[in-house]
């Protein structure tokens with residue numbers, strides 16, 4: 001199948017050719033013709049399968065006719081993170097090169113100097129994160145009644161990050177006569193319910209069994225105790241022929257700790273997590289993409305869906321609590337037929353999570369025993385002062401109720417949710433630098449948010465009302481609005 005068989009117009013085809021794509025990916029092949037027919041589409045395909053172009057290409061065609069009116073965008077794309085929103089904007093820029101479209105990007109992290117002006121002129125494409133969008137609607141700065149195409153990208157990540165109420169609120173402001181497109185890497189029941197709410201008779205497109213791991217990734221576990229994790233990982237990295245690697249932690253706090261540890265040991269390393277300022281994140285991503293940094297330590301949320309290069313290795317510093325994150329993590333290597341290697345450090349606390357992963361991928365992960373060290377004894381179900389304050393079962397039942405400040409709720413991965421109470425508890429501190437991260441600071445991440453009271457278990461915060469967008473108030477950085485003229 002060629003791009004020219006999909007019904008796209010000449011200008012778009014020309015731009016695609018210049019980008020260098022020779023043929024559409026399976027999700028593009030199936031979704032593009034349906035979107036051009038103006039059907040609602042629900043597209044499910046793994047991360048890295050080209051979902052962005054699957055909706056941007058036909059949207060560019062659809063937008064070729066008509067003009068935007070002041071304050072009324074013609075299409076709205078909601079994306080869970082700033083990075084993903086920026087990537088979508090870049091796609092519109094690349095593929096829409098031969099079309100005159102106006103675009104606005106509404107994401108946090110930078111000043112709001114231009115936004116009123118741009119919106120008052122009218123935009124064809126508005127790309128936003130949900131919190132920003134609601135804020136703007138509430139200020140009456142934008143009217144959504146002219147939106148003809150509504151896209152919900154990375155819907156499963158929106159769900160994980162607690163954005164669904166915001167998304168529903170935004171959708172309620174949209175005209176009912178519209179086209180709705182929903183894309184997700186996984187098809188959870190909640191996503192299905194959302195699709196039913198937003199769409200009338202969506203065409204459902206599924207590509208690849210969502211639970212498959214690439215055959216081109218060799219997977220191993222290495223057993224270790226809590227204290228020895230960093231040393232085991234260093235040994236492993238030194239022994240492996242690592243061109244570039246992503247190292248995943250379950251919690252932002254551990255991203256920081258591990259980053260400092262690697263720096264101390266003179267590795268070429270950078271860190272990526274949701275608390276970093278936008279500029280720093282972009283610089284980090286670019287440095288990693290360009291090969292100036294060998295190791296990228298990150299959390300799931302920070303890395304999800306990003307268009308990063310194929311890496312030679314993926315290291316799971318922590319076993320992800322949510323098994324699906326394992327698939328996403330190791331999917332960073334072994335792309336495009338190349339081989340990759342994925343390692344996961346396993347402690348005596350992780351057996352349950354490991355079993356869930358092995359069940360999901362349908363095989364046992366081989367142990368690379370020459371790097372393994374003696375494990376801690378298996379924890380008692382109710383060990384005092386240990387990392388897992390809750391039993392795994394409680395933790396599983398509780399994550400939705402674990403009160404956390406709003407920003408954190410929106411930034412962190414589900415796995416982090418379950419381990420959140422641990423921030424108050426004793427941490428293994430084999431290396432000095434760890435002491436430099438006080439638990440209270442780590443629990444709060446974003447310093448602008450109200451601090452968690454020290455002598456209270458995080459659970460108590462359940463009383464707090466789920467934060468509304470308004471709660472950002474003055475504490476949040478102002479909007480960012482970039483106008484990018486496509487010529």
Ligand code: ADP
Nearest residue numbers: 021023024025046047048049050051052053307
């Ligand atoms: P997803 O949203 O499914 O996770 P992306 O849209 O971010 O995936 O695309 C992943 C990568 O694939 C990007 O680098 C993109 O440029 C590339 N890509 C998309 N479509 C094609 C294609 N038809 N041929 C080759 N590469 C493609």
Ligand code: MG
Nearest residue numbers: 051052154305
């Ligand atoms: Mg995507």
